[in-house]
Structure formats: structure tokens, C-alpha cells
Amino acid sequence: MGVGNRAPLPGEFALIRKYFAPLAAGFSGALDLEDDACTYAVPAGHELVLTADALVEGRHYLGTDPADLIARKMLRVNLSDLAAKGAKPVGYLMTTALGPDIDEDWIAKFAAGLAADQREYGLALMGGDTVATPGPTTLSVTALGIVPTGRALRRRGARPGDRLFVSGTIGDGILGLKVLRAELLELGSNHRDALADRYHLPQPRVQLGAALLAGGAVTAAMDVSDGLVADAGHIADASHCGLIIHADRVPLSPAAQEALAEDLDLLPVLLSGGDDYELLFTAGAGFTAPGSGTPVAEIGAVVSGSGVKVLDRDGVEIPLTVGGWQHF
Amino acid sequence: MGVGNRAPLPGEFALIRKYFAPLAAGFSGALDLEDDACTYAVPAGHELVLTADALVEGRHYLGTDPADLIARKMLRVNLSDLAAKGAKPVGYLMTTALGPDIDEDWIAKFAAGLAADQREYGLALMGGDTVATPGPTTLSVTALGIVPTGRALRRRGARPGDRLFVSGTIGDGILGLKVLRAELLELGSNHRDALADRYHLPQPRVQLGAALLAGGAVTAAMDVSDGLVADAGHIADASHCGLIIHADRVPLSPAAQEALAEDLDLLPVLLSGGDDYELLFTAGAGFTAPGSGTPVAEIGAVVSGSGVKVLDRDGVEIPLTVGGWQHF
Known part of the structure; x- marks a missing residue:
């Protein structure tokens, strides 16, 4: 560190004390980050759920994105898992791993974003490591959650005859990215802003996920991060079955509806684009959508066989040549 | 990915299936890495210990280091925590986050190193993420361990009157780095090889740590990663006390002894260099070293006050101007 056209950063320990230790203050097991390890006692009757993600500046977010939004999106992507x-x-x-362009102001904003979402989702910073890199800033998060032991929703478990559901709306993530790339200029500014917001700040369906687990009728579930069709394929593969998606039943936001009305060729983009962070799940006959505040739409069915077919309103298969949103 | 003078890498999913899923095969909660999250049930009466580290190519290891040793060192640094x-x-x-120079052969060797240490330490790969970066390869690990609930050793807890101990030998890590930088050319090749090995492949004191916890007499503990004196300072700070280290009681390997005989100015380097991954701990009067196979040396005492004093054999303070091994 200390090179480049900016004030030198404080050292690792000073940064941790000033910006990161306060984020761990609510969590006694983190020992104020004074140790290199923390402790956590899982409540009785529960087991851990763990997930990890890496984000690279310029690939998973833009270096010009506001630092607080980068922090919040990073957390929310993991909360979605x-x-x-x-x-x-x-x-x-x-x-x-902080790149040469990172200054203390960036870190202050980044920590403020973490603090905001820690409050919103009841999270604590439990530990970590801060290093320097001459390359792009690279962030890695391991998120911890708990479920009643043996009850975690999984991708395997869909059975022919189950129905296929998705929460919220699909396609706003990829349209938001297009807006940020100065595409979709024909859209109204309110729609453009809504899409950009959706891209910057996913809404992980934490309440809905807990309600689906509690309801007991869900047979398979995952979040839509690689794109609806690709992620449906993951459920199909893990469950050894096929999935039918009716394109006209896929819920779209008002902004996505207007974008699609302007350009019908956007349909495969919406269905294949990533960064939706909705829940995609299958459930048996007894399922009723929980009153979690998040709308749920039935968009198709589980069938025997393999793979995913997307049908138009006449039942004709829509060829999808746009691949899923492969982050690699 | 796909740029540079090498064969293009397989995609994320293919890499995971081929190289990383087998590493998770022994751990049912990882669901063959088919989900984006894993589950883990902590055994009754135990709580989790969690630690995270980031490593950047060119800073924490050399791009020319063998990939299997990079993997093993990465795991062992966390095992030491x-x-x-x-x-x-x-x-x-x-x-x-894999840089442009990484080819499939590198990944195969890296995975083989992980597999070797998973066997040696009884570990499972529980989950993760694989992405590409145009910058240096950046690795991040979150390691999980368990302790009887409420019993984890901590940095706070040293009391005036306690004795100060360290395991194994000190200074080999920094001397190993010097050997790899083509310094210390006056040393015999057997000593040079031993030091380089020690730098490449730390020996985390896992058995000793468990024995220290079980023995019940240890009042504070940490591992020596930033350098003996700097890490002693962390215990002093966390415990609100002072520490005295008698330099002539600090255990040195035969290689370090020979290096020191050649150049007495190396003493502060040995005491301040990092990457030892020994255990530094304090214990009350009832302490006896456990028979864990790792030697333990008494090197000093806990006193009232603050900070760390290093004394020579006459009791005269040795001024240490070389700072600790600050990874940032």
C-alpha cells in the first residue's frame, strides 16, 4: 500500500480498529476482532448453513459503484443463498484485498454499507482479514445462517407433478445492468432508476425462505443468481427431473414489461439474465404461498426426464441461445 | 479468463466438478457442492471456532511457488489460528480469484495439495466460489473448528505471575524467506533446505493446542504469525499486562543457531520475523507441558504494566527496531 495518487491508508490493525471492530461490537464471540478467530454457539436444535462468495472489482461490480452499495450487494448476494x-x-x-485506488473514504463508505445491512438483517461481523493487492479489489464473504437441524431447503427433491414457483419479478437485474451501461435509453427515467436500483441492491428473500421452510411443502429451492433458466437447470439436474417454464407466467416488473414491449427480443435476456436474487422453488399439491410480503407466482411444473423447456403461451418451445449468467 | 499464453481454463462449473467436488466428497453437508450453501451440525456440547485469511500472489506467496505447497500453506496458516x-x-x-497465469495444471496441483492436507488434518471442503481476476491470484479461506462450549483459548487472560511459553522453534519462517530470496548463502545446504521447507510448509500445532485446552492451566494463547515480539504484544494488549521475554531462552532450530552464529545481527530478525506458526501462551503455576510431541519452552513471564520487553542473558533490554511482520 501507500503508492498511487492518494493519501496512504492506515495499517491493517488501525483499519480494523477504526472501521471493522465496531461492526463486530454486537457479537461477543468476535472478541472485538482482537483474536484471529471467533467463537459461535449454534442454538440447540439447529445446524449451520454456510455459503461463500468472491467479488472482483471490474467483474462483479464496477470500480465506480458507490462503496456502500458494493458492501450491501455483497452481503445480500450471500443472504440470498x-x-x-x-x-x-x-x-x-x-x-x-484492497487495490491501489482504495482510500480511507472508500473504506468508511464501505463500512457504513455493511453497518446498514447488518442492522437491516440482524447480522454481525464475526471475523476476517484485510490485505493489500496491486490488482483489482477482491472481496470474499462467508455467511452463516441457522436452520432447524435436517430441515434446510435443497436443490434436490423436486418430483414430477410438483409445481414450479418464483418470487418477486425476474429480469430486473440484467436490465439494470443494461441501464448502467447506457442501454435501454428509450425507457422512462423512473423505470431506468428502478432497474438500476434493483441491480445495485438486491432484495434477498430471507423472510420468504424461512416461511417456505416452515410451511413444509417445498421440495426443492434455490435462488436465481445465474439466470432463471440456468438456475432451473440446476434444480432439474440435482433432482433428476425436467422442468417446464411458461414464459408468459414469469412475473415481470412494470419496468421490465415496458422494456419488453419496446423490444420483444429482450425476452430471452430476461429469462437468462442473472442477478435477480429471487427464490425459485418446487412444491407439492398442498402448497399455499406464505404471507411473507413477497409475491409468489406459479410459472411451471416438474416433469419426468431432464433439462428445462421454456414454452410460449401457445405451448411452443422458445429456443434460448443466450446462456446463463456464468460469473466465471 | 481465456486470455494469455495458455490453454483456456474450463468454466467455473467444470472446474468445480473436476477438482473441487472430490474434495467435498467426504462431507455430506456440502451436498457435492451442488448447492450454493452447505450445512453443518456442531456436535453437542461444542461451539464453533471460525477464522478467515486472504492470500495474494506476490505478497503472501510467490507466483513461482509450487501450487500444492501454496494450497497446504494456506490451509495450515488457518489451522494454526x-x-x-x-x-x-x-x-x-x-x-x-484465479489470475491470467493460472492453467489447469496449476489447479490440479493446487487441488492435490488441498487433498493431502485434508487427509493429514481430517478436514473437508465445505463450499466456496471460483472466479477469474485480471490481477494476481487471490485466495481466501474460512476455516471451521470446534471446541467444548466456552472453553476456547483466548488472547486475554494472562495474569501477572504467569509464565510465558512457546512451542517448537522461532525464526525459521523469516530465515526460510531469506533463503528463498538467495540470502544466507553462507549456510550449509541442509540448513538452507530445512529453512525453506519451514517457510513453505508450516506445522500448525493442532495437537498441542487441543492438549493445552484440555490441560486447563493456560491463561492466554495465540499463534506466532506476525513475529514473536509483535504477537507477544497482542497478548499483552488483550490481557492488559506486560510480558518479559528472555532472548536466550527462545528456542532456535539448528539452522537458526548456525545463522545466528554467522551474524549476531540476525537476533532481532528472528524475534520479530513472522510465519513461525508456533503457539505462544501463558500459564499459571500448575502448568506442565503436555506430551503432544511438540516441545515447549518457557521463555519469560507475565508482569503488571503493559508492552513487551526483550532481555538479554544479563537482563539488559534489547532494543528492537525491526517491526513485526505486518501482512498488510
């Missing part, structure tokens, strides 16, 4: 298991979020460990 | 808490290692989550 926990939500897909029906888990209650507990906390996270975070490693940051 | 667990050992300092007295924890039994369970598994780890890992995120890898």
Missing part, C-alpha cells in the same frame, strides 16, 4: 436454504442469517466473515 | 484456540479442525470454505 441463505434464504434459498430457508436459513435465518447470523453473521459473516469477510476478507478484503 | 484454530490451534491457538485449542480447536479441533473440521473443514473450510474457500474462494479463489
